[in-house]
Amino acid sequence: MIVLHTLVFLVGVTLVVRALFSAVRTFVVPRGSPDRLTGIVFVVVRRAFGLALWRARSYHARDRVMAYFAPVSLLLLPAVWLTFVLVGYTAIFWATSSPSWNAALLVSGSSLLTLGSASASGPAATMLTFTEAVFGLTLAALLVSYLPTMYAAFARREAMVTGLETRAGSPPSAITMLVRLHRIGRLDHVGETWGPWETWFEDIEESHTSLQALVFYRSPQPDRSWVTAAGTVLDAAALVSSTLDLPRDAPAELCIRAGYLSLRRISDLFGIAYDPNPQPGDPISVTREEYDAACATLIAEGVALKQDRDQAWRDFVGWRVNYDTVLLALADLTMAPIAPWSSDRARHQQTMSYHERAKRIYHTDAEDAEDADDAEDAERTDVARQG
Numbered sequence: 098m099i100v101l102h103t104l105v106f107l108v109g110v111t112l113v114v115r116a117l118f119s120a121v122r123t124f125v126v127p128r129g130s131p132d133r134l135t136g137i138v139f140v141v142v143r144r145a146f147g148l149a150l151w152r153a154r155s156y157h158a159r160d161r162v163m164a165y166f167a168p169v170s171l172l173l174l175p176a177v178w179l180t181f182v183l184v185g186y187t188a189i190f191w192a193t194s195s196p197s198w199n200a201a202l203l204v205s206g207s208s209l210l211t212l213g214s215a216s217a218s219g220p221a222a223t224m225l226t227f228t229e230a231v232f233g234l235t236l237a238a239l240l241v242s243y244l245p246t247m248y249a250a251f252a253r254r255e256a257m258v259t260g261l262e263t264r265a266g267s268p269p270s271a272i273t274m275l276v277r278l279h280r281i282g283r284l285d286h287v288g289e290t291w292g293p294w295e296t297w298f299e300d301i302e303e304s305h306t307s308l309q310a311l312v313f314y315r316s317p318q319p320d321r322s323w324v325t326a327a328g329t330v331l332d333a334a335a336l337v338s339s340t341l342d343l344p345r346d347a348p349a350e351l352c353i354r355a356g357y358l359s360l361r362r363i364s365d366l367f368g369i370a371y372d373p374n375p376q377p378g379d380p381i382s383v384t385r386e387e388y389d390a391a392c393a394t395l396i397a398e399g400v401a402l403k404q405d406r407d408q409a410w411r412d413f414v415g416w417r418v419n420y421d422t423v424l425l426a427l428a429d430l431t432m433a434p435i436a437p438w439s440s441d442r443a444r445h446q447q448t449m450s451y452h453e454r455a456k457r458i459y460h461t462d463a464e465d466a467e468d469a470d471d472a473e474d475a476e477r478t479d480v481a482r483q484g
Contacts, residue, residue: 102191102192102193103192105188105191105192106188106189106192106193108185108188109184109185109186109187109188109189109192110185110189111185112181112182112184112185112188113181113182113185113186113189113232115134115181116134116177116178116179116181116182116185116232116236117178117182117232117236118132119132119134119135119174119178120174120175120178120235120236120239122135123135123174123309124239124240124243124308125239126307127307131309131366134177135174135309138170138173138174138177139170139310139313142166142169142170142173143166143170146162146163146165146166149162150162150163156319156434156435157319159432160315160319160432160434161319163313163315163432164315166313167310167311167312167313167314167315168314170310170313171240171310172240174240175236175237175239175240178236179209179233179236179237182209182229182232182233182236183202183205183206183209184205186205186208186209186225186229187201187202187205188201189225190204190205190222190225193221193222193225194221194222204222204226205229207226208225208226208227208229208230208233209229209230209232209233210233211230211233211234243308246308247308247310247311247314250300250304250305250308250311251311251314253297253300253304254297254300254301254304254311254323255316255317255321255323257293257294257297257326258316258321258322258323258326259316259318259321261274261326261329261330262321264277264278264290265277265329265333267318267320267321268320268325268434268435268436268437269325269326269329269436270329270436270437270438271329271330271332271333271335271336271391271437271438272336272391272394272395272437274329274333275287275333275336275337275341275395275400276394276395276398276400278290279395279398279399279400280398284341284343284400285343287337287343287346287349288346288348288349290330290333291334291346291348291349291351291352292348292352294330294334294352294356295348295351295352295355295356298327298352298355298356298358298359299355299359301323301327301359301363302358302359302362302363305363306362306363306366309366312363312366312367312427312430312431313431315431319434320434321434322428322431322433322434322436322440324424324427324428324431324433324439324440325428325433325434325436325439325440327356327359327360327424328420328424328428328436328438328439328440329436329439330352330356331352331353331356331357331417331420331424332417332438332439334346334349334350334352334353334356334416335353335413335416335417336391336413337349338350338353338412338416339409339410339412339413339415339416340392340395340402340403340409340412340413341395341400341401341402341403342401342402342403342404343401353416353419353420354419356420357419357420357423360420360423360424360427361373361420361423363423363427364423364426364427367430369422369423369426369427369430370422371422371423371426372422375418375419376418377411377414377415377418378411378414379414379418381414381417381418381421382421382425382438382442383413383417383421383438385410387438388410388413389406392406392409424439425439425440425442425443426443428440428443429443
């Protein structure tokens, strides 16, 4: 019995320490520290949400379901931690002072919830009840205190994502962004664009690695996403640096570097594989045909491009290869809405029909076949025009 009580006591201590360690790594440690228990909670909840997605016939229906994924997972974390503490202290009380498991559970629950309905006798048991009450209050307070921090970071992120629609349209496109700047005579001042976005990339790297649930928080509008916004800005900067006939734009190059470093750091948290040292000639998801179609659109709008198109393509590939893999992987991980040159080629889009992809871009009703045909024709025209 002494050996059994000792083993149960150690198991209880392990459960309590594991819960506290998980809470500290998830909310307190100011760096990307993936925690296995937190990861298990998110995976289990994601699978449960996957069952609900089977009934969602359109993207907007799936988006409404997935909008609850991150908040629900986050709210379940304290419940899981408190359960670990409850079971752990139940084992400790049984091993040290309680005559039965039922009595140990009553004392543990009363202490954890600070009810005072049951108590243990003896100085050691009294100290245990005090420590359990402190742990319970601390775990609950962690979530309450960190929610404002998370939503402040979310608001900063979404302010830039929302503002991008003015320049790049919805869904956002790097080609649309450059064309609009040219039409209003601001393409020569495009360098002013990259500074705020470089800061944005640095901000999401810090916030989305230390508060990982933010990665899955969806934008207020279903057609917006921080991932597709990142891809649009990076592609626009890559085109400016490689293809447009403009003086060398050092801020654009720095923005690209800040962007792919940020996406890589976030990808590291989820075990996404990528080549840390890609070569300029490595393959990318954007084809030469798509690139040429984009150039044709820019030329048709009067945007001056470099004469050596082959070298411009090689330069574009040299920039895009740094973020191509992680961009597509994060678009797939977050189920990002469709957008050119990013989520439109992610794995979760590959099983979608042409009609459904058209509906997602042009907001057609899932039950209106005639409108869907119009959207399909519109998308084909748009693809031919904008790449």
